[in-house]
Amino acid sequence: MKRLSMILFLGAAVLGQVPVASATEVGRGRDFGLGVAIGSPTSIVGKYYLSQENAIDFGLGFWTYGWGCGRHGYCDGRSFDVITVNADYLWQDEVARGAKVNLDWHIGAGGRFWAGGGTALAARMPVGLDLMFRKPAWLELFVEIAPALYIVPGVGLDLEGFLGVRFYF
DSSP: OHHHHHHHHHHHHHTTOSOOOOSOOBTTTBOEEEEEEEETTEEEEEEEESSSSEEEEEEEEEEEESTTSSSSSOOOSOOEEEEEEEEEEEEEEEEEEOSSEEEEEEEEEEEEEEEESSEEEEEEOOEEEEEEESSSTTEEEEEEEEEEEEEESSOEEEEEEEEEEEEEO
16 A cells, blocks of 8 residues: 555656645754854754744853953953853744745843853843755754843853854754
8 A cells, every 4th residue: 555655646746746845844844953153152053943933942162251251362360161051942933935045033032051160150032043945955054143141150241143054854
């Protein structure tokens, strides 16, 4: 029976009776992606689509954290090399659908934890654009900024920024 179904499907496809999918598969069949993001901090990133409108993103980053360290070329003694972990809940919506690409935007809420020579904890609100291709349908490019409110070791503001790529499975 399976063999007959496959023959009928292939025959219909050859005759043009089965519509060929032309949409990107990101978030619509391929729900889990892994990649890299260059920025503040450079990270290994992932994203899991819960639905077409909602996703969870996460990252494992590597950076030097501290007031006046790294960005301006000097350190004031309150900095340390760290590994960071972040996770965010995202709301997504389409901006444009084209013949070759889809453009979505997202906004989210989440947090970041820094660990190394000390610890830091921040609440963050990522906002970004996601560019998904019809071919290859498993690729996503993104840009994101995320205002962060640090609450540990003290109160402070930061602006994180990323340019990245994810490959979906």
